[in-house]
Amino acid sequence: MLDKVAVTVHDLRMTYPSTKPVHALKGVSIDIRQGELLLIMGPSGSGKSTLLSIVGGLLTPTAGSVVVLGTEITRLGRNELARFRLRSFGYVFQGFNLFNAMTGAENVELAYNVRGIRGRRARKASRDALAQLGLEEQANRPARELSGGEKQRVAIARALAGDPCAILADEPTSQLDTENGAIVTNILSDLARKRGTTVVITSHDDRIRRAAERVVLLDDGRL
Amino acid sequence: MALAGVVFAVTLLTVQVALFTGFSNSTTLPIAESSADVWVSAPEMIYFEGTLPIDYGTVAKIRAVPGVARAEAMSLGIARWRSPHDELALGRIIGFDPRGTLFNPGGANRATLDLLQKPYAFAVDATQLHILDLRAGQSGVIGSLPAHLAYVTRGTQPIVSATFFYTSLETANAYTPSALSFFSPPGSAPPPLEETDPIMYVMVKAQSPADSAQLAAAIQRSVPHVRALTRDQMLAATRDYWVKRTGIGFILSLIALMGAFVGVVIVGQILYTSINEHFQEYGTLKAIGVSDGYLYGVIALQATCMAVIGYVLSLALTFAVRGVAAERGVDILITPGGALLVLAAALVICISAGMIAMQRVVRSDPALVFRA
Numbered sequence: 001m002l003d004k005v006a007v008t009v010h011d012l013r014m015t016y017p018s019t020k021p022v023h024a025l026k027g028v029s030i031d032i033r034q035g036e037l038l039l040i041m042g043p044s045g046s047g048k049s050t051l052l053s054i055v056g057g058l059l060t061p062t063a064g065s066v067v068v069l070g071t072e073i074t075r076l077g078r079n080e081l082a083r084f085r086l087r088s089f090g091y092v093f094q095g096f097n098l099f100n101a102m103t104g105a106e107n108v109e110l111a112y113n114v115r116g117i118r119g120r121r122a123r124k125a126s127r128d129a130l131a132q133l134g135l136e137e138q139a140n141r142p143a144r145e146l147s148g149g150e151k152q153r154v155a156i157a158r159a160l161a162g163d164p165c166a167i168l169a170d171e172p173t174s175q176l177d178t179e180n181g182a183i184v185t186n187i188l189s190d191l192a193r194k195r196g197t198t199v200v201i202t203s204h205d206d207r208i209r210r211a212a213e214r215v216v217l218l219d220d221g222r223l
Numbered sequence: 224m225a226l227a228g229v230v231f232a233v234t235l236l237t238v239q240v241a242l243f244t245g246f247s248n249s250t251t252l253p254i255a256e257s258s259a260d261v262w263v264s265a266p267e268m269i270y271f272e273g274t275l276p277i278d279y280g281t282v283a284k285i286r287a288v289p290g291v292a293r294a295e296a297m298s299l300g301i302a303r304w305r306s307p308h309d310e311l312a313l314g315r316i317i318g319f320d321p322r323g324t325l326f327n328p329g330g331a332n333r334a335t336l337d338l339l340q341k342p343y344a345f346a347v348d349a350t351q352l353h354i355l356d357l358r359a360g361q362s363g364v365i366g367s368l369p370a371h372l373a374y375v376t377r378g379t380q381p382i383v384s385a386t387f388f389y390t391s392l393e394t395a396n397a398y399t400p401s402a403l404s405f406f407s408p409p410g411s412a413p414p415p416l417e418e419t420d421p422i423m424y425v426m427v428k429a430q431s432p433a434d435s436a437q438l439a440a441a442i443q444r445s446v447p448h449v450r451a452l453t454r455d456q457m458l459a460a461t462r463d464y465w466v467k468r469t470g471i472g473f474i475l476s477l478i479a480l481m482g483a484f485v486g487v488v489i490v491g492q493i494l495y496t497s498i499n500e501h502f503q504e505y506g507t508l509k510a511i512g513v514s515d516g517y518l519y520g521v522i523a524l525q526a527t528c529m530a531v532i533g534y535v536l537s538l539a540l541t542f543a544v545r546g547v548a549a550e551r552g553v554d555i556l557i558t559p560g561g562a563l564l565v566l567a568a569a570l571v572i573c574i575s576a577g578m579i580a581m582q583r584v585v586r587s588d589p590a591l592v593f594r595a
Contacts (some may be wrong), residue, residue, distance in 0.1 A: 003288075057512075059590040082513070083514075097507040114511065
């Protein structure tokens with residue numbers, strides 16, 4: 001599975017306009033294989049989040065292209081790109097970004113709902129996803145009452161809704177303690193190895209570096 | 224917090240609309256209290272209290288018009304009231320036939336109405352007792368003649384008018400300074416009306432109420448120097464006068480509009496703040512790839528729930544305020560039409576405010592959630 005390319009990034013450039021334009025990416029090219037756990041490292045301000053945002057279809061580059069499973073997403077319109085994101089990507093955010101008033105199960109269920117899976121099917125899928133991540137007992141607790149590690153596991157379960165081809169995680173362990181950081185690292189690693197999901201992570205975490213198949217270093221907008 | 228703000232704004236709007244409706248309805252109370260299909264007055268009549276006298280003999284002429292089932296007189300005069308404690312007040316004397324069937328203020332039963340057949344007996348709305356410095360069973364003086372409180376009515380006093388004294392035609396005629404009976408010796412019963420005595424209206428019951436417009440036209444043709452209006456026309460003329468031609472109507476209309484405007488601003492501000500507070504959550508949905516339509520749907524649903532819950536609570540609050548206001552003679556009237564209007568306004572206000580507030584989320588950069 002690792003031989004097949006899932007994402008091709010070619011000569012990606014990104015400049016943020018301002019009175020003094022910021023060149024965040026200066027010609028980045030990389031192939032990301034299917035089922036690969038790729039770690040992007042680099043100092044703060046090196047362009048990691050920008051690269052991840054463009055690969056994940058959240059940001060349109062100034063120049064260059066991103067091809068995901070044969071679709072050049074950098075050429076898609078706003079609505080097409082939103083549909084592509086919904087279909088193909090799962091996101092794990094540094095700050096979890098859960099709906100705190102909802103339970104863990106409802107957070108995951110919502111991710112199924114927005115993909116057109118509703119009612120009993122969505123509830124079952126949500127419970128199953130949380131059970132696989134060891135959160136059966138926490139499923140009915142409001143997200144605000146969960147620990148950081150539990151929140152991030154709920155966020156991963158949410159990202160897996162709809163069986164995406166790639167999971168994009170921005171500093172997923174930065175707000176977690178050692179134990180929970182290790183749990184989340186193992187889950188992300190298993191996603192790549194056992195499910196064949198492409199996982200792209202930006203992080204400074206050594207545990208993720210050890211778990212990653214490949215580590216690339218981004219410095220001043222260049223790999 | 225957001226819901227509390229919506230409740231406040233919708234209550235404001237509901238009370239203003241109900242106050243306006245109550246005022247508008249109140250101006251036509253004497254007409255609404257009557258079962259007449261046609262009202263006949265002097266041609267100069269503008270609204271219920273704004274008219275000139277006609278002869279009592281007109282009643283007989285109208286009774287002779289084909290299609291008239293019943294015709295009864297109503298007089299309207301000015302009362303200078305002196306309370307048992309020598310407090311002065313101005314009022315309006317409304318004279319009618321207590322043995323008749325076309326006018327019955329407050330829907331009194333026959334035995335109660337018969338009390339007004341006694342000389343110098345009158346009925347008055349309960350909200351006016353403190354103005355008249357009067358309690359049940361007490362008497363005062365109107366002009367120079369005695370005035371005995373026979374019974375108390377409820378819901379018969381327009382907000383904008385001076386106190387209405389309901390009495391018999393004969394007593395009303397005696398109280399009217401221009402009448403010859405003014406010179407009757409105190410203590411004697413007022414004499415029956417003569418053909419030349421002044422009255423203000425003839426209330427007419429049609430044989431076929433559905434044909435009241437034709438009957439009004441027939442009366443207008445048959446009886447010289449009168450104006451005949453159907454009940455609906457009379458109601459509209461009086462309501463329009465107060466609402467459109469007086470400062471009170473303008474002020475209440477303005478207050479109702481201001482209520483709606485303030486409601487829009489408050490609800491808009493609340494929803495905008497609420498959406499901003501949850502900006503990251505909406506932004507997360509946008510980043511995931513949820514369509515703009517879905518986001519608008521979510522906010523429309525939230526705004527609808529907020530509008531409906533806020534509306535129900537505001538109605539409860541308005542009913543509570545209504546009880547207090549009614550004790551002071553102020554009618555806060557919530558009609559089905561008014562209630563629906565406020566519900567529609569609450570929905571439009573909440574949903575449009577939500578849509579405007581949602582623009583920021585929809586136009587935001589989905590990558591912001593990664594940089595947050």
